[in-house]
Amino acid sequence: MRKLLFIAAALLLSGCPGPGDYYHPDYPAQVTIKDNKPCVTVQPEGDEEVYAIHIYEMAGMAREKLFIPKSYTVRADECLDIxxxxxxxxxxxxxxVVLSSEKKFKKKRFPWGRGFVTRFRLSEGAHGLQVEEVEPEPPNWNLPARSSDEFGLISPEQQ
Known part of the structure; x- marks a missing residue:
């Protein structure tokens, strides 16, 4: 009986996987140059709309901008509004970028949103602006945590 109680306590304390615990990987976003500006495209499904856009400067990931546009539908061949x-x-x-589905949210189907990520660097080339995809930098665990002062929010009114 003690062994059964010990096993049950261990399971309760460690937790059991549930619908909110699943790992959902980020999907790749594509970046190109269009009209001498970066153009990021994603592959939406169904009724997915743009929910939020995060842009980080990779050096130390210190500066972050968060665009929270009014939700809009985007097609697979269309540049995101950045x-x-x-x-x-x-x-x-x-x-x-995070895409969300209102239908999945209302039906309580998890996940109701999908994330897309790309990493890139812009440079000036012989024929204008060029884009180069870059690999992620390993984390520096010796850095202190970021303060909330380093986080910037850009509202649709500022755009």
Missing amino acids: AAYPFRLDTAYVFS
């Missing part, structure tokens, strides 16, 4: 972001040359960026 014209308001001041991209700089020779800076590596991590670009993340």
Whole structure:
């Protein structure tokens, strides 16, 4: 009896996997140059709409901008609306976008959203602006945690 009680206690304390515990990987986003500006495209499914866009400068991941646009539908061949972001040359960026489905949310189907990520650097080339995909940097665990002062929010009114 004690062994059974011990096993039950261990399971309760460690937790059991449930619908909220599943790992959902990020999907790849594509970045190209269109009209001499970066153009990020994703592959939406069904009624998915753009929910949020995060743009990080990769060096230390210290600066982050969060675009929370009014939800809009995007097609697979259409550039995401990022014209308001001041991209700089020779800076590596991590670009993340979350698409969400209102139908899945209302039906309580998990996951109701999917994330897309790409990492790139912009540079000036012989024929104009060029984009180069970059690999993620390993984390530096010796850095202190970020403060909330380093987080910037760009609302649709500022765009």
